[in-house]
Amino acid sequence: MNALEVVDVKKTYKDKVAGRPVEALKGVSFSIKPGGIFGLLGPNGAGKTTLIASITTLEEPSSGDIRVFGDSVLSHPLKTKMKVGVVHQEVINTGFFSVSEILDFQSGYYGIYKNKERCDYLMQKLSLYEHRHKKVKQLSGGMKRRLMIAKALVHSPKLLLLDEPTAGVDVGLRESLWKFVYELKNEGVSILLTTHYLEEAEQMCEQVAIINKGELLYNGTPKNMIADYSQKKMILTMKNGNVHQFTESQKLGISDVLAKHHVDINQIQDIKIEEGRLEDAFSKMVAL
Amino acid sequence: MIIFFTLVRREIKRFLKVVIQTVISPVISSFLYLLVFGVSLGSSVQLKSGIPYLSFLIPGLMVMGLINNAFQNSSSSVVTSKFSGDLEDIRVAPIPHSYIVWAMGLGGIIRGSLVAMVTGLVGMAFHYMQLSEFLWIKHPALLLYFFITGGLMFAFLGIFVAVLANTFDQLSAFSSFILLPLTYLGGVFISIESLHPAWQFVSKLNPLFYLINGFRYSMLGESDIGIGSSILVTLTGVAVTFAMASFSLKKGSFSRW
Numbered sequence: 001m002n003a004l005e006v007v008d009v010k011k012t013y014k015d016k017v018a019g020r021p022v023e024a025l026k027g028v029s030f031s032i033k034p035g036g037i038f039g040l041l042g043p044n045g046a047g048k049t050t051l052i053a054s055i056t057t058l059e060e061p062s063s064g065d066i067r068v069f070g071d072s073v074l075s076h077p078l079k080t081k082m083k084v085g086v087v088h089q090e091v092i093n094t095g096f097f098s099v100s101e102i103l104d105f106q107s108g109y110y111g112i113y114k115n116k117e118r119c120d121y122l123m124q125k126l127s128l129y130e131h132r133h134k135k136v137k138q139l140s141g142g143m144k145r146r147l148m149i150a151k152a153l154v155h156s157p158k159l160l161l162l163d164e165p166t167a168g169v170d171v172g173l174r175e176s177l178w179k180f181v182y183e184l185k186n187e188g189v190s191i192l193l194t195t196h197y198l199e200e201a202e203q204m205c206e207q208v209a210i211i212n213k214g215e216l217l218y219n220g221t222p223k224n225m226i227a228d229y230s231q232k233k234m235i236l237t238m239k240n241g242n243v244h245q246f247t248e249s250q251k252l253g254i255s256d257v258l259a260k261h262h263v264d265i266n267q268i269q270d271i272k273i274e275e276g277r278l279e280d281a282f283s284k285m286v287a288l
Numbered sequence: 289m290i291i292f293f294t295l296v297r298r299e300i301k302r303f304l305k306v307v308i309q310t311v312i313s314p315v316i317s318s319f320l321y322l323l324v325f326g327v328s329l330g331s332s333v334q335l336k337s338g339i340p341y342l343s344f345l346i347p348g349l350m351v352m353g354l355i356n357n358a359f360q361n362s363s364s365s366v367v368t369s370k371f372s373g374d375l376e377d378i379r380v381a382p383i384p385h386s387y388i389v390w391a392m393g394l395g396g397i398i399r400g401s402l403v404a405m406v407t408g409l410v411g412m413a414f415h416y417m418q419l420s421e422f423l424w425i426k427h428p429a430l431l432l433y434f435f436i437t438g439g440l441m442f443a444f445l446g447i448f449v450a451v452l453a454n455t456f457d458q459l460s461a462f463s464s465f466i467l468l469p470l471t472y473l474g475g476v477f478i479s480i481e482s483l484h485p486a487w488q489f490v491s492k493l494n495p496l497f498y499l500i501n502g503f504r505y506s507m508l509g510e511s512d513i514g515i516g517s518s519i520l521v522t523l524t525g526v527a528v529t530f531a532m533a534s535f536s537l538k539k540g541s542f543s544r545w
Contacts, residue, residue, distance in 0.1 A: 056380040081382035094372040098303045108294025109381035136372075151377065 003159050003190035004032040004055070007201050009064035011050055011214075024050040027064070032144050032207070034069075034158075037181070037191045037220075041198065043286055047214040048194045052163050055192075058177060068159055082110065085157030089164045089194075091144045092151075093136060097122065099147055100132040103154055110155035118158045122150040125180065128218040142173045149177070153184075158183060162193040166200070176206060179251035200279035202226075212286050222278050227251055229284045230276025236263065237270040292387045295378075302368075303361055311402055315359055318349045318407035322346065322414050325477060327494075330418075336481050337510055342418055346411035347503040348476035353403035355442040355496070358396035359467060362446030363459060364394060365499025370450075385537040389447060389530060396443020401435050423507070430515070431506035437522040438499045442528035452542035475500045480512045495525050 011025040020120045025047045032038040042048050053059035053065050059078050083212040094102060100119065107115035123129040126146040131139060139147065145165060152160060162181070166174045178200065185191055195201055201208060202222045210218040210225075218225055227250040234257055236244040248257050254273070258265055301374070302308040322345065330341035337344075369375035378388060415423040425431055453459040474496030480488045491497050502518030505511035511518070 058376060058379055078382040084380070086380050088373060088376055090373060092373045092377075093367065094374055101301070105294055105298050106377065107299070107382075108290055109378065109383055111290045111382070113290045220336065246533050251383060 001034070002031040002038075003069060004064075004192060005067040006030050006039075006051070007065045007067070009051065009054060009061045009066060011054060011059060011213070012062045021038075023214050025054070025061070028211065028214070028216045028223060030209050030219045032159075032192060033189050035098055035185065035188050036206045037185055037193065037204050039201040040192055040194045041201055041208055041271070041282060042194075042211040042213060045213075046211045048211060049163055050194045050214075052086065052161050052192075052194070054163060055187075057081070077182065081230075082155065083158045084161060085152035085155065085159070086161040087145075087148045087152045087163060087165050089167065092148055093144075094136055097133065098133050098135055099128055099139070102136070102147065103150060106151045107154045112155060115154060118154060118156070119150070122153055126150050127176075129249060141162045142169055145169055145177070151181070155190065159190045159192070162191065162195075164194050164196065166195060166197060174200070198279040198282055199277070208278070210285055211283060218284050226265070226276045226278055227284075229277075229281035230282070232276050233274040234267055235264040235272040235274075237272075238267050239269045240267070291381075291383055292391055294395050295383070295387060295391030299361070299365060299391060300398055302365060303395070303399045310357070310361070310399060311406070314353055314403045315406045315410070318353050318403070319410050321349055322407075322411055325419055326411070327414055335479055337479070339508060341420055341466075342411075342415055343423060343508055344479065344504070345477065346408060346415065346423065347507045348500055349411065350404040350408045350439060350507075351415070351434075351500045351503045352471055352476050352495075354398075354438050355471065355499070356467075357403045358400035358439040358442040359463075360448040361396045361399040362392040362443040363450035364446075365395065365455070366447055366450035367456070367459060385534055388443065388537060389533045392447050392533075393440045393443040393530075396446065397436060397439030400442070401437045404435065425507050426509040429504045431503065434499060434506055434522065437526050438503070440521065441486045441495075441499070441525040441529050444526070444533040447533040448529065448536045451536035470494055470496045471506070473497075475504075475512065495521055496530055498522060499525075510539045511516040 007029055010023070011024050011026045012021050014020070015022045020049050028047070028051060040048050040051065050059060054061045055068070055073060058136050068083050071080045073080045097105070100123070103119040103122070104115070107119065122130065123132055126149060126282055128143060128146055128150060131143060133274070136144060136147065149165065166177060167224055169177070181191060181193070181204070193205070205222060207220065208222050208225060230250055231247045234246045234248065234254070238244065244261070246257055246261055246264065252260070254271065313324035326345045328341040330345065333341040335341060335344055369378070390462065412423045415421070449462045450459060473491060474494050475491065480491045480497070481490065498513060498518040500514045501511035502515065502522060505515050505518065
């Protein structure tokens with residue numbers, strides 16, 4: 001059973017300014033296997049947040065279905081919500097309550113009474129324990145992000161949705177957050193994340209989907225995507241001092257490139273290869 | 289039930305965190321109304337029913353405290369949640385809409401009742417000092433009924449207005465242009481017996497008139513309208529506003545301001 005199945009999801013809403021219908025999602029389909037990290041990538045306004053909002057029932061799809069561990073979010077929303085944790089893109093700004101109160105309430109929303117052990121564990125894990133009596137407005141941006149992650153995990157969800165969790169976060173915190181995400185994956189949590197840091201997506205995700213203007217452009221492994229949509233650069237320094245630079249498909253091996261350009265291997269002094277990156281493949285795909 | 293009581297607990301904790309703004313401030317307003325209208329001006333007002341004006345005013349001010357605070361409690365809860373993003377958290381959690389509506393309703397009753405009861409106690413103290421007699425509640429069970437229905441009605445209305453409002457301005461416009469006139473014209477300060485028949489007819493179209501008179505009957509045993517009508521209208525009011533609040537949660541936007 002898949003952790004998440006998105007089946008031909010379409011979402012149309014009326015643009016309040018222009019007054020015309022806008023297709024935010026145009027029949028998006030993909031699935032996520034349990035226990036993996038899945039990257040949902042796309043430029044701003046591609047439809048990522050709308051899709052996450054549809055999974056969490058903040059938005060209702062115009063058509064199609066979304067299933068979480070086999071249950072439809074449309075027909076069994078209360079059941080699927082128990083299995084999902086979500087970290088929204090925008091930082092929370094609750095003015096009234098402290099960190100520990102917020103986690104206590106969040107536990108209660110999922111029907112968990114006296115969840116202190118889990119809340120303390122999450123606060124310690126996310127370096128929030130010493131700030132547990134502080135109100136949200138007293139926290140730094142990074143602490144607020146960590147609090148959002150803690151909130152999403154109080155009920156030990158099987159599927160975690162991270163909508164740009166590292167937006168505006170410094171390098172150190174980003175690294176610690178990703179480390180924690182890996183730990184969650186190792187605990188068996190399935191993770192869907194959206195991020196603009198493609199280098200991170202390349203390292204973290206076993207599978208990625210590219211979405212642009214509401215359409216799914218690609219769904220597969222980052223490795224295959226790089227192979228299919230990016231090129232590698234080969235820089236040859238010849239014994240006579242000449243330098244040749246070739247940009248070729250990722251799929252071609254060194255010997256293929258040398259043969260293609262009639263380069264005598266015996267005349268080569270040095271070879272440098274710059275492999276294609278997910279970012280290159282993404283740029284090419286989105287520009288198509 | 290854990291989910292429901294968590295929501296109720298949150299509602300109560302929220303308004304207690306800002307108790308000066310949510311409880312003390314409205315009580316001071318009511319105190320001033322009692323002092324100025326009830327004690328100072330009240331002695332020169334003669335009601336046809338023969339009830340002292342101060343006695344007449346106390347239930348009206350209690351209703352005003354109840355409904356304003358019930359409305360403000362739920363509407364400010366929704367609005368601050370829209371700002372902070374809490375509403376999204378509640379929406380993505382496995383919480384049935386009916387729990388949200390009833391929890392906010394209960395929160396509204398508690399805050400509204402707190403203000404109304406303190407207003408009532410202060411009023412009774414004034415009553416004893418001014419008239420040298422206690423203001424005994426004639427029908428306590430009925431009073432409880434009107435506390436519950438009045439609080440629920442306006443807490444539900446607060447949810448409806450706040451969920452559908454897109455700006456603070458819209459929320460404030462509802463309070464200023466609809467709630468406030470209905471309150472004042474519903475008979476908080478006046479008895480409709482002193483009005484022209486045409487205005488008496490208009491007053492009877494105002495649901496608040498029935499709530500205020502229900503309160504007045506419960507406390508004094510006298511009112512401008514039969515108690516049966518008050519019970520029926522307030523009960524209908526609760527059902528209608530509950531439907532409105534549920535509709536707003538189902539169809540309204542949960543996105544952040």
